[in-house]
Amino acid sequence: xxxxxKLLSSFMAFEEQIDVNSDLHEVRTSAIKNFxxxxxxxxxxxxxxxxxxxxxxxxxxxxxxxxxNILEFADLKKYFLHEIDTYKLVFIDGVFSSxxxxxxxxxxxxxxxxxxxxxxxxxxxxxxxxxxxxxxDESLTSLNTAFANEGAYINIPKSKVVDKPIEIMYFSTGxxxxxxxxxxxxxxxxxxxxxxxxxxxxxxxxxxMESGPGLTNSVTEIFAQKRAIVDYYKIQNDNLEANLIDxxxxxxxxxxxxxxxxxxxxxxxxRNNLNFYHFGERIVSNLNGITIIGDKQHVxxxxxxxxxxxxxxxxxxxxxxxxxxxTGVFNGKIYVEREAQKTNAxxxxxxxxxxxxxxxxxxxQLEIFADDVKCSHGCTIGQLxxxxxxYMQQRxxxxxxxxxxxxxxxxxxxxESIKIPELKQRITKIIATRLGVKMGFDL
Amino acid sequence: xxxIKNLHASIGDKEILKGINLEVKxxxxxAIMGPNGAGKSTLASxxxxxxxxxxxxxxxxxxxEDLSELAPEERAHKGVFLSFQYPxxxxxxxxxxxxxxxxxxxxxxxKLEEMPANEMLKVIREKSELLEIDRKFxxxxxxxxxxxxxxxxxxxxxxxxxxxxxxxxxETDSGLDIDALRIVANGVNKLKxxxxxxxxxxxxxxxxxxxxxxxxxxxxxxxxxxxxxxSLALELEEKGYDWIKNEQEA
Numbered sequence: 190x191x192x193x194x195k196l197l198s199s200f201m202a203f204e205e206q207i208d209v210n211s212d213l214h215e216v217r218t219s220a221i222k223n224f225x226x227x228x229x230x231x232x233x234x235x236x237x238x239x240x241x242x243x244x245x246x247x248x249x250x251x252x253x254x255x256x257x258n259i260l261e262f263a264d265l266k267k268y269f270l271h272e273i274d275t276y277k278l279v280f281i282d283g284v285f286s287s288x289x290x291x292x293x294x295x296x297x298x299x300x301x302x303x304x305x306x307x308x309x310x311x312x313x314x315x316x317x318x319x320x321x322x323x324x325x326d327e328s329l330t331s332l333n334t335a336f337a338n339e340g341a342y343i344n345i346p347k348s349k350v351v352d353k354p355i356e357i358m359y360f361s362t363g364x365x366x367x368x369x370x371x372x373x374x375x376x377x378x379x380x381x382x383x384x385x386x387x388x389x390x391x392x393x394x395x396x397x398m399e400s401g402p403g404l405t406n407s408v409t410e411i412f413a414q415k416r417a418i419v420d421y422y423k424i425q426n427d428n429l430e431a432n433l434i435d436x437x438x439x440x441x442x443x444x445x446x447x448x449x450x451x452x453x454x455x456x457x458x459x460r461n462n463l464n465f466y467h468f469g470e471r472i473v474s475n476l477n478g479i480t481i482i483g484d485k486q487h488v489x490x491x492x493x494x495x496x497x498x499x500x501x502x503x504x505x506x507x508x509x510x511x512x513x514x515x516t517g518v519f520n521g522k523i524y525v526e527r528e529a530q531k532t533n534a535x536x537x538x539x540x541x542x543x544x545x546x547x548x549x550x551x552x553x554q555l556e557i558f559a560d561d562v563k564c565s566h567g568c569t570i571g572q573l574x575x576x577x578x579x580y581m582q583q584r585x586x587x588x589x590x591x592x593x594x595x596x597x598x599x600x601x602x603x604x605e606s607i608k609i610p611e612l613k614q615r616i617t618k619i620i621a622t623r624l625g626v627k628m629g630f631d632l
Numbered sequence: 633x634x635x636i637k638n639l640h641a642s643i644g645d646k647e648i649l650k651g652i653n654l655e656v657k658x659x660x661x662x663a664i665m666g667p668n669g670a671g672k673s674t675l676a677s678x679x680x681x682x683x684x685x686x687x688x689x690x691x692x693x694x695x696x697e698d699l700s701e702l703a704p705e706e707r708a709h710k711g712v713f714l715s716f717q718y719p720x721x722x723x724x725x726x727x728x729x730x731x732x733x734x735x736x737x738x739x740x741x742x743k744l745e746e747m748p749a750n751e752m753l754k755v756i757r758e759k760s761e762l763l764e765i766d767r768k769f770x771x772x773x774x775x776x777x778x779x780x781x782x783x784x785x786x787x788x789x790x791x792x793x794x795x796x797x798x799x800x801x802x803e804t805d806s807g808l809d810i811d812a813l814r815i816v817a818n819g820v821n822k823l824k825x826x827x828x829x830x831x832x833x834x835x836x837x838x839x840x841x842x843x844x845x846x847x848x849x850x851x852x853x854x855x856x857x858x859x860x861x862x863s864l865a866l867e868l869e870e871k872g873y874d875w876i877k878n879e880q881e882a
Contacts, residue, residue: 574720575684576718576720577720577722579677579680579682579683579684579704580716580719580720581720581722582681582703582704582705582708583680583681583704583705583707583708583712583713583714583716584708584730584734584790584794585705585708585709585734585735585737585738585741585794586705586733586734586737587705587737588703588705590733590737591705594722594725594730594733595722597724597725598722598723598724598725601723601724601773602723604724605724
């Protein structure tokens with residue numbers, strides 16, 4: 190049976206299992222209908238021109254995880270930022286692990302989507318926000334909505350600076366033959382509040398041989414109320430059997446500042462659909478990314494910033510380093526509506542190809558209907574600067590280390606935008622590992 | 633120490649060096665002068681192992697050891713240092729971290745232990761004082777946003793840290809004001825000993841007032857056409873490079 194058919198037929202069983210009479214029944218039903226009509230995206234669609242899901246969809250994915258994996262904190266410790274100083278929502282193969290998590294309801298809610306969807310006290314928030322900014326036309330988002338049940342639910346009241354970062358961890362063990370998981374995250378940040386969130390996708394089985402293929406189709410909705418500040422970090426560090434489709438939708442009210450930083454190092458195929466929508470003036474949106482891949486890995490960044498209101502800015506800065514036969518895509522769309530005068534919208538995509546077989550497709554897309562705006566885009570594709578290599582080698586630094594230093598320098602502007610020092614250290618460490626070097630200092 | 637015999641080199645189809653012979657002994661300072669495009673920087677690059685140039689004939693050896701098959705970092709490990717005319721900017725890597733990596737990689741290649749952190753700090757302090765470098769400067773990203781003079785001073789600081797056997801200073805005087813020039817020259821003179829050698833590449837005589845050479849060579853059209861003592865530099869300054877050009881074409 191094809192995956193699409195299997196999903197459609199699983200839907201009824203799924204709804205029965207949770208609650209057919211739930212308020213979300215209609216939302217789910219219309220979502221599954223949209224998915225049924227549209228199916229999985231194909232390369233015929235302009236927005237999926239460079240990314241094909243065909244080979245992945247051939248796997249016989251199971252839709253519900255079978256075995257519950259029990260893991261010890263000690264085995265996972267290295268993936269967390271802190272043992273105590275973070276809130277934690279931990280999922281293993283899509284199943285919540287309460288034992289490994291550190292949730293809270295003390296002045297703010299950091300808990301499970303499944304409980305938020307079921308309990309009456311969260312009903313108002315769910316009614317107001319769930320599926321409200323997600324694109325209802327998009328088939329993969331619809332598929333997620335139909336099966337939405339587990340994920341992170343974060344609700345921060347107004348005027349609250351969240352005391353420690355929140356870590357949302359999606360571990361995969363690869364112990365099942367083939368598994369499809371569909372996390373659904375909802376994040377509502379109240380007026381004047383500030384939060385830092387890290388979402389990490391991490392395979393525990395780093396060698397692909399012992400691991401079954403996986404597909405994660407994730408949807409995250411982020412709502413920033415007036416003057417809220419949201420720093421969101423995505424670390425994508427799965428093994429080569431894992432595939433990730435990330436759909437993130439950000440809704441910003443006036444004077445908010447939301448940054449989404451995406452670090453893509455792992456996975457067989459990764460597609461990031463990142464969408465920003467503006468509902469107020471003096472909004473700042475930051476979209477940053479570092480992609481370092483090799484082998485036959487594929488990472489596709491598809492961004493949209495919809496400027497609907499005047500006096501707002503958006504900054505996009507994506508760095509990509511591609512070796513072996515890896516392929517990258519950057520498609521950045523900036524849409525400036527007629528009302529959005531005095532918009533400042535900037536976009537940069539800088540790429541380095543380390544091998545003749547690596548490819549990058551970069552496509553800026555600017556649609557501007559206002560006449561008093563500043564918009565720019567720049568895209569570079571190059572090799573490593575030979576003069577810089579010679580300079581470092583001349584100082585006694587071997588080629589491999591010199592290369593790593595240069596690539597680090599190349600990504601530096603984005604690394605500098607990381608506001609959590611420990612996270613910055615972690616990410617530079619992951620980068621050093623990816624580049625296969627051990628530096629005498631923390632880069 | 634350095635022996636260059638009948639060196640021919642080209643980039644693409646273009647022959648740049650057309651038979652260079654040069655002998656540099658320990659304790660000596662040599663100046664190489666010449667008009668633009670004569671091949672001065674090319675010669676410096678080739679000694680340091682720049683792979684963009686192809687050596688078509690001749691040989692370069694250091695203390696009797698043929699350098700031609702060695703990568704730039706291997707030559708560096710053997711004590712060759714090139715102060716760049718245009719030092720490269722490396723954002724995100726501080727001067728201190730860069731020099732620490734350079735020193736420890738060199739020590740590793742020479743089968744020495746890493747330099748202990750406290751000793752490293754001590755040497756850094758000593759050498760930065762020698763070149764009148766502010767401590768704050770050392771934690772800045774390497775060459776990023778440095779003025780021309782700061783870049784050059786930083787090159788000589790690295791030279792002081794690495795203590796090379798053979799240092800080649802490529803147009804170190806360009807971009808330096810008179811005070812910086814004095815500081816840099818003073819630094820170089822203090823680093824000079826009877827165990828190392830220095831090749832100064834320059835367009836003008838100015839730097840040679842401060843770093844006095846034992847030998848001056850004039851490079852023109854890929855060849856050394858004249859050699860002499862320090863007075864040759866003064867003569868060149870007075871008569872200009874047309875003197876050499878006319879003599880060659882006559």
